[in-house]
Amino acid sequence: xxxxxLTLLLPFVLLALTGCFADSGPRLSSDVELTERWRMPNPVPxxxxxxxxxxxxxxxxxxLASVDLRDGKLSWAVDLPAGYAITGAHPxxxxxxxxxxxxxxxxxxxxxxxxxxxxxxxxxxxxELAHDDQRLITAAGGELAGFGVAxxxxxxxxxxxxxxxxxxxGAYCACVYLLGARTISxxxxxxxxxxxELPRPPGATPLLFPLVDRLVVVIPPAAPACxxxxxxxxxxxxxxxxxxxxxxxxxxxxxxTFDPARIVDSGFELGLPGAGVLGPLGVLRAEPLxxxxxxxxxxxxxxxxxxxxxxxxxRYRDRGVASVPPPDDGKPWxxxxxxxxxxxxxxxxxxxxxxxxxxRWKYPKNTxxxxxxxxxxxYLDGPDLVAIGPPPL
Numbered sequence: 001x002x003x004x005x006l007t008l009l010l011p012f013v014l015l016a017l018t019g020c021f022a023d024s025g026p027r028l029s030s031d032v033e034l035t036e037r038w039r040m041p042n043p044v045p046x047x048x049x050x051x052x053x054x055x056x057x058x059x060x061x062x063x064l065a066s067v068d069l070r071d072g073k074l075s076w077a078v079d080l081p082a083g084y085a086i087t088g089a090h091p092x093x094x095x096x097x098x099x100x101x102x103x104x105x106x107x108x109x110x111x112x113x114x115x116x117x118x119x120x121x122x123x124x125x126x127x128e129l130a131h132d133d134q135r136l137i138t139a140a141g142g143e144l145a146g147f148g149v150a151x152x153x154x155x156x157x158x159x160x161x162x163x164x165x166x167x168x169x170g171a172y173c174a175c176v177y178l179l180g181a182r183t184i185s186x187x188x189x190x191x192x193x194x195x196x197e198l199p200r201p202p203g204a205t206p207l208l209f210p211l212v213d214r215l216v217v218v219i220p221p222a223a224p225a226c227x228x229x230x231x232x233x234x235x236x237x238x239x240x241x242x243x244x245x246x247x248x249x250x251x252x253x254x255x256x257t258f259d260p261a262r263i264v265d266s267g268f269e270l271g272l273p274g275a276g277v278l279g280p281l282g283v284l285r286a287e288p289l290x291x292x293x294x295x296x297x298x299x300x301x302x303x304x305x306x307x308x309x310x311x312x313x314x315r316y317r318d319r320g321v322a323s324v325p326p327p328d329d330g331k332p333w334x335x336x337x338x339x340x341x342x343x344x345x346x347x348x349x350x351x352x353x354x355x356x357x358x359x360r361w362k363y364p365k366n367t368x369x370x371x372x373x374x375x376x377x378x379y380l381d382g383p384d385l386v387a388i389g390p391p392p393l
Contacts, residue, residue, distance in 0.1 A: 026390035027375055029339045029353055034361050037376065037387045038072025046368045046380055052086050053370055054094045057112065059086035064099065066115065069373045072387055076115040084108065095131045095149045102129055107136070109152060119152030128166040130176045135189045137176050139166040144178075146189055156192040170210030171267055177208050177215060184208070184217065186236070196236025203229070209265055211280040214239070216270065218263075221246040226256035232282045240282030248273040250294030250305070264301040271301025287314050296334045303341060305332040311343055311352075319354040337371045351377060361388060 026032050043065040044050060044058045052059035056066045056075065062085055065077035083103040086092050091102040098109040098118055105125065109118040127140035135155060136147045142163075146155040162180040169175035169186070175195065178185045184206070185197040200206065207218040219229040226247075232240040248257040250273060257274075264271030270278045273295040276286040289295075293306040295314065304314050311322040311334055324345040326332070333344040341352045344366060351361040363379060370378035376389045 025375065025393050027338055028351070028360065028377060028389060029355075030390055031356075032390045034351075034377075034388045035391050037389045037392075039381075039384050039386045040067075040072045040074065042380055042383055042385045043067065043074050043077045048366070049368050051088060052092045053372075054099075055372065057094060057099065058370075059092060061085055061087070064101075064110070064115070066112070067385065069370065069376060069378055069387065072385070078110065078115040091129050093131065095136065096133055098149050100129070100131065100136060100149070102127075107138075109136075109149065118150070121147070121152055130166045130168040132169060132174050132176075132189045134174075137166065137189055139164060139178075144187065144192060146192055155190075158192045167208045168210070170212075172212050173210060177210070179206065179208060184215075184233075186215070198233065198236050198238070201229070201231065207260055207263075209263070209270055210267070211270065212268060214280040216278070216280070220260065221256040221258050223256055226258075228258070230278060230282075232280065242278070242282060242284060244272065244275050244284070246274065248294055249289075249292050250296075262295065262297060264295065264297055266301065269301070271295055271297075277301055289314065296332060302336065303334040305334070311341065313354065316354075320357065322352050322354065323357055324350045324352055324359060335371060337377060342369065342371060342377070349379075 044060050044063045046060055050058050050060045056069055058065050058067060062080040064080065064086065066075040068075055083106060084101055093100055094112060097112055099112050101108050105123050106120055107123050108120040111118055124140035127138050130137045134149055136149055138145050142160050143157060144160055145157040148155055162182055164178040164180045167177040167179060169177060174189050175186050176189060178187060182200055183197050184200050186195045188195055201217060201219055203219040204222060209216040213234060215233045217231040217233060221228040228244050228246050230242045230244060231238050246256055246258055248262055251257045251259040251262060262273050272278055274289055276284050278284050289304060290306055293304050295301060296303045296305055302313050302315055304312050309321055310326060313319050322341060322343060324343055327344040328347050335342050340360060341354055343350050343352055348362060348364045348366055350359050353360055368380045376387045378385060378387045
């Protein structure tokens with residue numbers, strides 16, 4: 001073998017020998033018994049749910065904590081001052097090394113590494129917030145402004161020519177979108193410059209969904225036709241348009257059965273209840289549902305519920321119906337954990353393997369869970385936070 005090739009391969013051989021490419025061990029779906037891996041006092045109160053979770057971060061009310069979810073150790077916890085609360089009414093999000101919290105009239109940034117306060121700024125009343133991975137954007141009082149996430153220092157400011165609502169630009173764009181009474185525009189978060197603008201479409205208030213390099217503008221369906229209009233916009237130009245009949249058995253009582261919260265946005269495609277999956281190029285991948293069947297809204301836009309039938313996958317019908325009891329309260333809920341389904345069943349939860357058609361774990365009550373942890377399912381068990389997973393090797 002040529003010496004140059006050996007030189008190129010040597011680092012990878014060493015990494016393999018030291019275990020860097022080794023298998024991470026059994027998965028939650030592996031054919032091994034799931035055991036309790038750790039248990040710790042719950043650092044954050046929860047009344048049925050936590051309003052904020054992002055990786056190791058858990059927040060509710062005026063308490064925010066970071067937990068080592070692999071080993072079950074508290075990294076840090078802080079009690080927020082008056083004026084701040086982690087609820088559905090107060091935005092909170094992680095941006096790079098910071099956690100941004102909006103208070104009644106202030107915004108504060110905490111270090112995700114240790115919970116210390118990085119900076120705090122006053123907010124104009126009724127300010128709207130958005131962000132990219134380096135900057136915080138605010139809109140209030142006829143002014144749009146950008147701030148550095150790391151230090152809170154002003155980067156730019158500009159006046160607005162009309163009242164707008166502020167929308168984040170998504171993972172693929174250093175931008176925000178402004179929805180005004182007359183226009184829709186895209187603004188650079190780097191310098192506040194308008195990169196394109198187009199007239200606002202007629203009809204009901206549009207919904208904006210950034211998908212990769214496109215903005216999808218949705219005009220909600222209205223009676224009597226109950227058809228939604230989807231426009232794909234690239235560089236300020238409409239490049240495709242679809243007229244979609246709207247039928248969502250999961251919201252039968254809503255006008256035209258339309259509930260915007262039921263559109264599943266992955267950042268790459270949109271799951272449309274009763275219609276299929278829409279990609280950024282305007283291709284609607286139709287996945288017909290049975291009568292009464294509806295999408296549950298998990299991040300994969302895959303799991304469905306049919307009254308009298310149960311939980312299924314809209315894409316993989318060969319996996320059949322989950323063999324678990326229906327939820328006692330009549331409110332189905334599901335999400336995917338690795339290749340498993342976490343389902344609301346009976347009075348509690350069930351972790352179901354759709355390949356083996358068996359229940360891997362169940363809990364007698366509906367309780368908050370954390371699922372974005374490799375080889376772990378973390379859940380609240382009374383006063384404790386508990387992780388289950390395969391036994392250690």
